[in-house]
Amino acid sequence: xxxxxQHPSTxxxxxxxxxxxxxxxxxxxxNYFPWxxxxxxxxxxxxxxxxxxxxxxxxxxxxxxxxxxxxxxxLHITETQPEDSAVYFCAASIAGTYKYIFGTGTRxxxxx
Amino acid sequence: xxxxxxxxxxxVLKTGQSMTLQCAQDxxxxxxxxxxxxxxxxxRLIYYSASEGTTDxxxxxxxxxxxxxxxxxxxxxxxxxxxxxxxxxxxxSKPGQGTYEQYFGPGTRLTVT
Numbered sequence: 001x002x003x004x005x006q007h008p009s010t011x012x013x014x015x016x017x018x019x020x021x022x023x024x025x026x027x028x029x030x031n032y033f034p035w036x037x038x039x040x041x042x043x044x045x046x047x048x049x050x051x052x053x054x055x056x057x058x059x060x061x062x063x064x065x066x067x068x069x070x071x072x073x074x075l076h077i078t079e080t081q082p083e084d085s086a087v088y089f090c091a092a093s094i095a096g097t098y099k100y101i102f103g104t105g106t107r108x109x110x111x112x
Numbered sequence: 113x114x115x116x117x118x119x120x121x122x123x124v125l126k127t128g129q130s131m132t133l134q135c136a137q138d139x140x141x142x143x144x145x146x147x148x149x150x151x152x153x154x155x156r157l158i159y160y161s162a163s164e165g166t167t168d169x170x171x172x173x174x175x176x177x178x179x180x181x182x183x184x185x186x187x188x189x190x191x192x193x194x195x196x197x198x199x200x201x202x203x204x205s206k207p208g209q210g211t212y213e214q215y216f217g218p219g220t221r222l223t224v225t
Contacts, residue, residue: 009152032212043202043216044155051212089154093212098143098162099170100214102154 002027004092006103013080014111021088021106024072029095033073035064036089038105044089048075080110113138116217118203124223125193133188133220135203141215142208144186146170146178148199149219155202161186163208193224 003026013019025033031052036044050057050064050073057064061080066073077084090103116137125131135144142163147155147170157170159178167178175197177189186205190197203217 006154034213043218045216046213049212091155098160098206098209099157101171102147102156104152104154 002030002092002094002101004090004101004103006090006106008106009104010107010109012109012111015080015082017080019075019077019080019084019108019110021075021090021108022072023074023090023092023103024070025092025101026071027092027095027101028068028071030092031095032093032100033064033066034091034100035062035075036091038087038089040086047088077108080108082110082112084108085110115139116203116205116215118201118217118220120220121218122221124225125190126225127194129193130189130191131193132190133201133203133222134185135187135217136185137205137215137217138184139205139207139215140183141205142183143206144180145204145206145214146176146186146188147202147204148172148197149202150199158188158201190222193222195224198222198224 005024034049038044063076087105091100119134145160146158161167161180164183201220204214206214
């Protein structure tokens with residue numbers, strides 16, 4: 001069945017450094033790839049997404065890159081701040097359905 | 113707009129008890145979803161409703177039933193709760209075909225003892 005693998009499961013960076021989280025998906029027909037941020041006890045919040053016809057998308061300190069050939073996509077956070085500390089989830093759409101498969105999450109800690 | 117709302121926020125059940133989790137959205141969205149979130153497992157889809165009048169199974173439907181009561185409301189029922197159903201449950205919605213972004217509710221934390 002469809003699968004999304006997410007790495008690493010935990011990531012610690014110094015404030016001001018960059019953080020990169022990677023996801024690999026199995027369905028070559030997936031065409032939508034969102035990233036969610038979830039703070040402790042809160043709901044997942046969409047922070048950035050990318051469609052399969054685009055290779056990269058940026059929004060201030062956050063960027064997502066997509067490599068369709070290799071079936072992987074990555075979240076890049078630059079100039080990290082303590083408030084970036086949270087769990088981040090990637091997801092991929094399942095072609096021909098209204099469903100999404102989520103990765104298992106990355107706990108990011110930004111050390112002041 | 114309240115967005116996506118869920119009730120209750122917290123619930124403790126004994127094994128074998130039943131309950132219904134409620135979800136409503138006021139954004140006129142067509143599609144609605146129920147996920148469960150367990151530590152280290154991400155979000156797993158239980159059931160979804162692509163549009164009013166339709167429901168389909170997700171990855172982990174066993175032990176659950178759903179009702180799409182109308183366009184606004186999508187409920188999740190546990191007929192006979194088991195400790196394995198201890199989890200945080202999130203409802204989500206999205207506008208419909210051709211749109212992609214999901215909007216999540218605040219979640220229900222369920223403990224089954």
